[in-house]
Amino acid sequence: MSNTSRRRWPLLLPPLLWQLTFFLLPLLFLFVISFWSVVNFRLEPDMTLKNWDFMLSRSSFWSAYGHTWALALGAAAVTTACSFPAACSLAFTVSERTRKLALMFLVVPFFTSYLVRVYSWQAFLADNGIVNALLSVVGIDGLPMLNSDFGSLVGYVTLALPLVTLVQTMGLAQIDRNLIEAAHNLRAGPVRTLFEVIMPLAKPSLVVGALFAFILAFGDFVAPTYLGGGAPPTLSNLIIDTTKSGQQWPRAAVVAIVMILTLVLTSLAAVRLAYGRRK
Amino acid sequence: MLKIGRWFGWAYTGYTFLFILAPIAASLVFSFNADRFPSLPLKGFTTDWYGGTFTDPLVIEAFQRSVMVSIPVALLSTILGFCAAYCDFRFEFRGKSLFGLLMLLPPTIPAVIMGLGMLSYLSRINLAGEVWAVLISHVVIALPFAMAMIRLRLAQMDAALEEASWNLRASPAQTLWHVVLPFCKQSLVAAFLITAAVSFDEFAVAWFVSGLNETVPVRVLVFLQGQVSPVINAIGTAVFTSSILLVAIGMGFSGMGKAKRAAADSPAQPAGGAVTNNGLSL
Amino acid sequence: AGSALPLSLTAASSWAQSSGGQPRTLTMLAWYGHAEPDIVAEFEAKYNVKVKPKYYTGGDNMLALISQSPAGTYDLILSDAEYVPQLRKAGYLERLEAKDYPFDDYFPEFQKFPGHWDGNDLYAVMVRFGFLGVAYNTEAVPESKARSFKVYWDPAYKGKVGHFDWYLPNMGEISLYAGHKAPYKLEKEQFGKLQSVMKSLRPQVAGFFDYGGTFSGLKNGQLQLVCGIGDWITGTLARSGAKVSSVVPDEGGLQWTESLSIGKGTRNRDLANAFIQYITSAQGQVKSAKMAAYPALIPNRKGWELLGQSDAAEARRQGMVLQGHNVMDDIRSGKITFRQLPVQQSIEDWNDFWSEYKEKA
Amino acid sequence: MTQALVEIDRVSKRFGDYTAVTETSFSIGQGEFLAIMGSSGCGKTTMLRMLAGLEEPSAGEIRLEGCSQKGLPPWRRELPLVWQSLALFPFLSVLDNVGFGLKMRGVAKAERDRRSLAWLHKLELGEFASRNVMQLSGGQRQRVALARALVTEPKVLLLDEPLSALDAHLSVRMQALLRSLQRELGITFVYVTHSQTEAFSMADRVVIMSRGKVEQIGSPQAIYRHPANRFVAEFIGNVTILRGSVAEAGDQAIRLNTATGGMSVSRGNFAGAHGAQADFYVNADQIAIGDEPRHENHVRARFLSHKFIGNMVTLFLEVPGIDDDLKVILPERTYDCLGVQPGDSVVASWPAAAAHFFGGTA
């Protein structure tokens, strides 16, 4: 409809202006202050590259970057692998009603204080916490879990698993049942059907789910702080440390911009992987 | 063979849910545990922590503030989210994909960065430390959720519905009011409740920009950083209960209710063949 | 960034003032605990005021909060002493009148505390202090071992040593261990030595924790030794029955100091002043010594006396007894050094090393 | 034809580079039932949407009772459309769906309900008035959509494949309903359909479109008997198209040389010169089969296969020298009497009156 073009403004402008003013501008401002300097604990407008130069030439920045990447990638992989069987079960073997109920249980933790859940995990993962207590019953003792990358991963999975399972379940549930039956009809048994038909069809939701997990883990500071023992630092830890270090907001801004760029590029790559490869 | 796979799947799903719900359950248990620190064995039952929580003026204030913030946040994000979703659904314009990106990007920005950016920006325009700052940031974060939910609903709308309305002499504004909004009603309510829940649970950005006006999750963060008290568990359990209510109501509006209604209706609907036979008796 | 901002009030404080019978609000930026009922209830009742805190988690965090808020947001600022000069230079503090406060009752060492004065102008009043040394689990670590920083390197405690996540006390302690008498005033090569000593400690370290993390780590046995804290944490834990303690080791210890200032642009100067008077009085000092969140030593001699009368056990536990060996002796013997900001290097230098140190596993 | 109510005057519609409707003109009379047919994607829906104002023509003009509709948005037009998907409002009751158009015209609630209910009763839906539309069967919904469009008593009703979602039986009954409604109310129907049966059994005139152009307009019989061109002939599918060169022009018939010998074709208004190549078609139901030629044109052919449709049989014959199969339609009884088997050799013959040139009127 060509004659609707004029009418869109009253609807388009409010959200557009809002997000421009309160989302894009803050991010741009962050970019701008990455060129400012700090004098006597105060930000002074400036046009200097020294923050960029400083951060990007630090080996500690790059190792934090690598560590964050590795952790986020690990979180994406672990979460995807952990939720896939459950998502398959929910999508294919239960009734619509049960599925909805299960999905609700998945959504609920998403809105339950993440902080409280992480705090709770400490009690499970501590050297003499609940998990080790249970393990000692079966004769395994003293697995170190808290204050390690494992701890961080538990936190990330806690954060991302519900969402990823949700995305995967919805993706799988949308698969045309006829395709699965067609595979059976063409003599593909359950396992081959899984690999030859379900996985390729579920690829977008698998990739998008993994991407969500990656993004959430990449930016989270709670799990590495409270379950990972704060070391080695992730980029989020580094941002917080840097703002603490003599009010170095410009340097923190540099880290933030690098993080945003990384996430945007990763997302683009993932979306391409999920939807792009169709001849 | 298939049966075994099925049972394995269900058992696995059970474990997944155990993993998801364990920390919540533990926090519930520890909120009644007399020991100040969450560890085994349990020390005995107490409701002191709840007492402590609900008499702490800071906590009470934080609760009031959270409510006061989350309601306008939900209202604004739902309205703005609807506008954005409808524009995305209805109009073709240059830069539409950029528009979509701008609307949906915020959740992908790590909270620390959002907090940092918001704080430095809002303090420039004299809003940092004000309740407004929390409200604004939360709308930015929650709007994409509202938009996504409403957009999903709009995608289910037959494009012909609006045209049919125009065809029956309803102007675009009337169509929006009489057709599009009623069609989206459930998703609007769901978006409202879920954005309220998002705002009620957001701590990282709020921690940066709230100044003295702490919300509940910021209070929890402060407790976690400072006092490490079972009050955390008590608050967590309270928040969990209220979130679960909000979300349950929200889900009820968005989908469950529909499923139930459809189930209730189906007997009324003549089964396949019958439609043909008694559908028309001219 | 906020310094150039015009003065404005928070919504909350303007509500409180506009309604007559309502209590006024006094805002305070502080470490956790300073505005809890055990400390402020009496003051609030007396002045019909509500003390409203914003708790921070470290000096840098405090600076960030001040700099990002409009002037006048915080009536009272409780800061670590080493930050007072920075705050003053940045123009965040009001000048104080020395005669308003009971300096005469203070031990002489604390009457003219460095950094609190600019010439004859007073900007902060010391409220309490404490020592930082080796915090340890009394069941796992014998006190004899804890009497030296060397214990951190003990293979028996590998993976059980924690750091309080703030470069200043940790690097100060290790600097003492490295043999620097003035731990924060380091020549280039001394700073290099500090770094190499610290790096040798890194494999022992379980992690880096904030107050809460340290607290629960020590309590649940996850940590058996913590560097960079003192009785302010272990004392609290011990009160709730945990088997932890801290000592000032033979190599020496650090002193942390907390002081109150009045924020620039306050609308409640009278109340703020009254609060400082309240907390520095003998009664206030006793409260402060026994603060629920974390106990501390107090600089007011009259306070010591009152504490001795009202709670002799606590006075003994903390070593604030006027007869016999007390904490002042440790200070006077030179065993204790004030914690301060690095002198020759910048804060960023130390912080960057701290980040780097965290990184190396 | 009665007075033109709707005039479509050199209307074109382009979507970007693609031209969906090309310079099309025709008019629709008062009270006429006009069906538009054509293969998928030929522009039928686009035509209808332009009438309803949902698309603006890229060129040309549409006039309703002589008034140009140019620039008039859909909500200012009085041309209700019945969608294939029905587009009923799922959140409204049956009654409110029907009353929607009246509400938008500012009719008060009581009056609105009265009029809506009257229509529901007319379409035997009275008892469902307060139900939700989602609770109705397909045929019932179809009638609600009709009532909704008719309640404002328009002069023209546009229908886009309204019956294609219904099953065969329901569809036949709805056809009867539509036809009788249209007669009774004297409304003009513009009816887009895929189905030859629907178009031919209901419409006064049929428009055959192809690739955005009108190929033929005429009564069902005229189109069936005398397709205007090869496209229409193939689209209707009841003729075999042959080709020959003019050998001899008679008064009534023209003699052509074809690959299978000489043939006589009705002259019509054919004006080809001697030796000119020309296509002509033979009606499948006017061909006789037997052992001997029974008419002046005849070929020997091999019986390939047959199709049984209702009480008619379509035979496909292979004729040496022509590519397409020769199609022959016989009543089943005739076929039974013949007793031919696939593979048999037969003689097909037809009179000159069964063969025509394209474009000639009989």
Next chain:
Amino acid sequence: MTQALVEIDRVSKRFGDYTAVTETSFSIGQGEFLAIMGSSGCGKTTMLRMLAGLEEPSAGEIRLEGCSQKGLPPWRRELPLVWQSLALFPFLSVLDNVGFGLKMRGVAKAERDRRSLAWLHKLELGEFASRNVMQLSGGQRQRVALARALVTEPKVLLLDEPLSALDAHLSVRMQALLRSLQRELGITFVYVTHSQTEAFSMADRVVIMSRGKVEQIGSPQAIYRHPANRFVAEFIGNVTILRGSVAEAGDQAIRLNTATGGMSVSRGNFAGAHGAQADFYVNADQIAIGDEPRHENHVRARFLSHKFIGNMVTLFLEVPGIDDDLKVILPERTYDCLGVQPGDSVVASWPAAAAHFFGGTA
């Protein structure tokens, strides 16, 4: 009939409380083309799915070449199914779609591609082998689905409304293709369809189902001419059903008293006693119209309306005393010669041989 390849033996299927198929038995011969028809929801798809093993019968047994298929999962059966939705794998190329079944049987890549390609060429899809299936048109996809099912050279092919998504023209061409493929390969086809035309023009035998039960099985002609019961008669829709009481039983015909007078009906194997009520039907295409009765049974009726379908016209006549309209099918030319107008009074007449009782064979 040839040897029974598939036997369906008292098969029932229940979904919860609902019985979709009730104790159904029939068998399907080697190389037969069997069509299953019936109104929506009558259990056609369920029947097919049970054959393919996608549903397990609740009772009864299905045998393929005498072997019970009970408990055999779908991936162990050799009964490829062609879905209405086609169910092509969207992430695979045309070639890989076709080769899927071979891959699952462990055929090596080179051999697989060779065989798939051969089938694609056979169905004139050779040039599309490396395309993604999403890039094909509806008719092309249809052929890919066929190729995928046929590449493993099964004995039986199951098809569930394979043509219903295609437009009329494509559908006709696909019918021809299917029919010739089936003949050529000698495969058994079990073909579910909604469309009477499809079923009657392609199948050797047709099964008419209603509400989970088989109503009639027989050749298209038999069903068309001699519906077994009222349901089938109404479903096929080419007869008018009348009712009368037996007055006099003759050798060839039985005389009944009806609301419009006495009527003679072919005797068949009717065994009703004198005075018994009986339904009978009159074939619409065996009724003559005129001013005078031309056959032994005749009624005076009012010509109501007509429907023009192809070259046949269906007339609806109102007969005093009977509820349903009397349906008459005439060739168009006959109708034209009659020159009757709606509203005219006419005489309809038919011989006793045009009227039959249900269940009687001719």
